[in-house]
Amino acid sequence: MAASNDIVIEVKNLVKTYDKVNAVDGIDLKIKRGEIFAFLGPNGAGKTTTVEMIEGIRKPTKGSIMLLSLDVAKDSGKVKPRIGVLPQEFSSFDKVTVKETISFFSSLYKNGKKVDDLIELLDLSEYRNKLYQNLSGGLKQRVGIAVALVNDPEVVFLDEPTTGLDPRSRQDVWKVIKGLKGSGKTIFLTTHYMEEAQELADRVAVINHGKIIAEGSVDELIDTYGTGLVLTFNGIGPKLPVFLGNTGRKVDLTGNGQVSIKISDKDELLGILEILKGAGVKYKGINVRRSNLEEVFLKLTGESLKQEVK
Amino acid sequence: MDPVRIWSVFNITLKGFLRDKGGLFFTFLFPIMLILLFGFIFSETDEVEYPMHIQDLDGTEMSVNLTEMLKGISSFDVKMISTDEDLDIYLKDNDINFVLVIPNGYQDSLMDRMKGDRNSTVDLTVKYDPSRSSSQVKLSILNGVLQEMNTRIEGVEDTIILEPESIFTEDFEYIDFFIPGVLGMTVMTGAVFGTIFGDSEMRQKGIFRKLSTTPITRGEWILSTMLFQLFAAALSAVVILLVGFLVFGTTFYWNPIAILVLVFEAFFFTGLAMLLVRFIKEAQSASALGNVITFPMMFLSGTFFNVEGMPDFLQVIAKALPLYYVNEGLREAMIFNNYVEATYNMLIVAALAFVVFIAGVLFTTWRQD
Numbered sequence: 001m002a003a004s005n006d007i008v009i010e011v012k013n014l015v016k017t018y019d020k021v022n023a024v025d026g027i028d029l030k031i032k033r034g035e036i037f038a039f040l041g042p043n044g045a046g047k048t049t050t051v052e053m054i055e056g057i058r059k060p061t062k063g064s065i066m067l068l069s070l071d072v073a074k075d076s077g078k079v080k081p082r083i084g085v086l087p088q089e090f091s092s093f094d095k096v097t098v099k100e101t102i103s104f105f106s107s108l109y110k111n112g113k114k115v116d117d118l119i120e121l122l123d124l125s126e127y128r129n130k131l132y133q134n135l136s137g138g139l140k141q142r143v144g145i146a147v148a149l150v151n152d153p154e155v156v157f158l159d160e161p162t163t164g165l166d167p168r169s170r171q172d173v174w175k176v177i178k179g180l181k182g183s184g185k186t187i188f189l190t191t192h193y194m195e196e197a198q199e200l201a202d203r204v205a206v207i208n209h210g211k212i213i214a215e216g217s218v219d220e221l222i223d224t225y226g227t228g229l230v231l232t233f234n235g236i237g238p239k240l241p242v243f244l245g246n247t248g249r250k251v252d253l254t255g256n257g258q259v260s261i262k263i264s265d266k267d268e269l270l271g272i273l274e275i276l277k278g279a280g281v282k283y284k285g286i287n288v289r290r291s292n293l294e295e296v297f298l299k300l301t302g303e304s305l306k307q308e309v310k
Numbered sequence: 311m312d313p314v315r316i317w318s319v320f321n322i323t324l325k326g327f328l329r330d331k332g333g334l335f336f337t338f339l340f341p342i343m344l345i346l347l348f349g350f351i352f353s354e355t356d357e358v359e360y361p362m363h364i365q366d367l368d369g370t371e372m373s374v375n376l377t378e379m380l381k382g383i384s385s386f387d388v389k390m391i392s393t394d395e396d397l398d399i400y401l402k403d404n405d406i407n408f409v410l411v412i413p414n415g416y417q418d419s420l421m422d423r424m425k426g427d428r429n430s431t432v433d434l435t436v437k438y439d440p441s442r443s444s445s446q447v448k449l450s451i452l453n454g455v456l457q458e459m460n461t462r463i464e465g466v467e468d469t470i471i472l473e474p475e476s477i478f479t480e481d482f483e484y485i486d487f488f489i490p491g492v493l494g495m496t497v498m499t500g501a502v503f504g505t506i507f508g509d510s511e512m513r514q515k516g517i518f519r520k521l522s523t524t525p526i527t528r529g530e531w532i533l534s535t536m537l538f539q540l541f542a543a544a545l546s547a548v549v550i551l552l553v554g555f556l557v558f559g560t561t562f563y564w565n566p567i568a569i570l571v572l573v574f575e576a577f578f579f580t581g582l583a584m585l586l587v588r589f590i591k592e593a594q595s596a597s598a599l600g601n602v603i604t605f606p607m608m609f610l611s612g613t614f615f616n617v618e619g620m621p622d623f624l625q626v627i628a629k630a631l632p633l634y635y636v637n638e639g640l641r642e643a644m645i646f647n648n649y650v651e652a653t654y655n656m657l658i659v660a661a662l663a664f665v666v667f668i669a670g671v672l673f674t675t676w677r678q679d
């Protein structure tokens with residue numbers, strides 16, 4: 001295969017303006033065949049606007065989009081049979097069963113897949129004759145993903161596939177997404193969950209206010225923007241945060257009797273523990289971990305992603 | 311246009327419809343309730359035999375003929391008013407609400423016409439009280455009779471199968487007038503509400519967004535929805551006619567134009583609703599929009615009472631409302647078996663349906679922005 005064919009999505013200087021505000025403000029992207037690409041950003045960052053422009057259902061104000069080597073603006077008819085989409089907050093016909101739902105969407109394509117295979121793939125056999133309206137949120141999302149796969153697409157767009165799901169359902173959906181990657185599909189995932197990007201993505205682009213502020217593999221991002229280590233104390237008293245604050249560090253009160261600070265290495269860790277011991281400040285235990293995307297985001301934007309969760 | 315996709319949308323809409331109690335109510339129970347309610351109210355308050363006053367200013371053989379003919383209609387109890395009476399005073403004094411005046415020169419004009427003078431016309435005057443529903447019925451019967459006479463005068467009665475006995479010897483009741491109105495109204499409300507609720511739900515759920523990423527086109531979606539509404543309309547029609555027959559013994563002419571009127575009506579209102587539903591943002595406004603479209607039409611287009619009985623300015627409004635042509639077309643076809651008038655009205659509805667479909671394809675998109 002020629003190198004150009006390995007790039008499945010190529011976006012250049014993409015802009016979308018709403019009411020004189022750039023919801024998407026000059027985005028460039030290159031996504032390779034077979035990778036899971038995560039578009040990570042808080043509410044209103046411009047994720048959905050970007051994906052929907054790539055899918056061809058919103059018109060860009062500026063910029064060019066090549067999808068599967070086709071110009072989306074001109075060849076939307078040729079693109080559609082080759083992509084699968086789970087729109088944000090998608091929900092299907094209430095009074096239609098799982099099987100009927102998948103079968104309906106499958107019939108819209110010339111090359112529709114066998115419904116039973118999809119039911120199998122998404123582990124929905126048990127629920128095949130249940131009405132969509134009676135399914136749990138996690139099952140609904142699985143039906144949504146099944147529906148995004150009815151045409152055996154080369155590229156799958158999943159817009160916040162696990163928002164609002166309980167942890168178990170989220171794990172289920174993650175399993176499905178990993179399986180898709182295994183079958184060679186390219187996956188464009190938007191999310192505002194760090195763990196999701198961290199768990200699934202080969203590559204992550206962080207978007208904020210319509211601009212990509214960082215891009216790379218999860219490891220690269222943490223290496224570049226991470227703060228090294230995060231030290232967390234638990235079972236603390238009132239003195240500890242004050243004491244740490246007095247050392248000139250930024251103290252993160254995370255609740256539950258916990259407090260975190262960033263440190264750069266092992267020596268710093270030992271130094272702090274020494275000082276605390278000397279001062280007689282009490283705590284129950286400590287925990288040290290590598291900084292994650294959460295800190296990367298905080299560092300990049302000065303905002304926390306977590307508080308944005310609806 | 312891909313028939314498989316059109317069928318798929320039809321099929322899934324049908325499934326949802328059959329499993330939804332609200333939709334079934336509007337398609338079946340609501341019209342039945344209306345027929346029963348209005349049928350019984352009016353069959354009890356209105357005389358079955360309508361008094362028909364005639365003032366014959368012509369006094370010729372032909373005018374007497376007409377009078378005799380009207381006497382032969384069992385719905386009418388014909389009473390003559392002497393020619394010396396001042397009509398306005400007489401009407402007031404005797405509390406009469408419907409008078410047919412045969413003008414002086416009636417026979418002469420008729421003869422001229424029969425001799426081939428195409429400019430010769432006869433103006434019969436009817437004075438009536440539009441607020442009485444019986445007036446509408448009388449007008450309808452009278453129109454039917456005159457239609458029949460016109461046909462005879464033109465000498466073409468053999469080509470149009472108009473059998474006066476089957477309808478004019480039976481009692482013409484309000485229910486005969488009302489059932490075509492209920493048909494038109496049910497198809498309208500079904501199409502408008504079905505489409506508005508359906509469309510705003512699809513949009514809210516993100517189904518349109520999803521569909522816009524698949525190969526189905528907006529035109530296929532619209533056509534499919536129209537076909538589905540047509541199907542629902544057919545179900546309603548069967549139920550309405552059946553109830554009319556079983557409960558009131560009402561029968562109609564099997565005039566194919568009536569079917570075409572209903573087909574184009576279903577298309578028209580589905581298309582109209584699709585065009586307008588774009589302008590509402592909230593699901594809650596959906597029923598408000600439906601009411602805005604259907605309510606005025608229901609009351610101003612002659613669903614319940616004949617438009618000809620309404621004040622002039624309301625008649626002008628009525629004629630600007632699409633449902634008026636539906637009602638006219640249905641009644642001309644079903645009650646009077648009048649192909650010419652029925653077809654005229656049907657073509658108006660068809661043209662409207664066509665315009666709305668094209669506009670729907672052109673002006674509505676899957677796109678959100």
Ligand SMILES: Nc1ncnc2c1ncn2[C@@H]1O[C@H](COP(=O)(O)OP(=O)(O)OP(=O)(O)O)[C@@H](O)[C@H]1O
Nearest residue numbers: 018023041042043044045046047048049050088679
């Ligand atoms: N149709 C529209 N009209 C006007 N403004 C819009 C429209 N769609 C999006 N916006 C604005 O563009 C910005 C980006 O929205 P977008 O939906 O792309 O964000 P997002 O990253 O997907 O957020 P979320 O996590 O909430 O889904 C927001 O400020 C939003 O208000």
Ligand SMILES: [Mg+2]
Nearest residue numbers: 047048049088
């Ligand atoms: Mg979004």
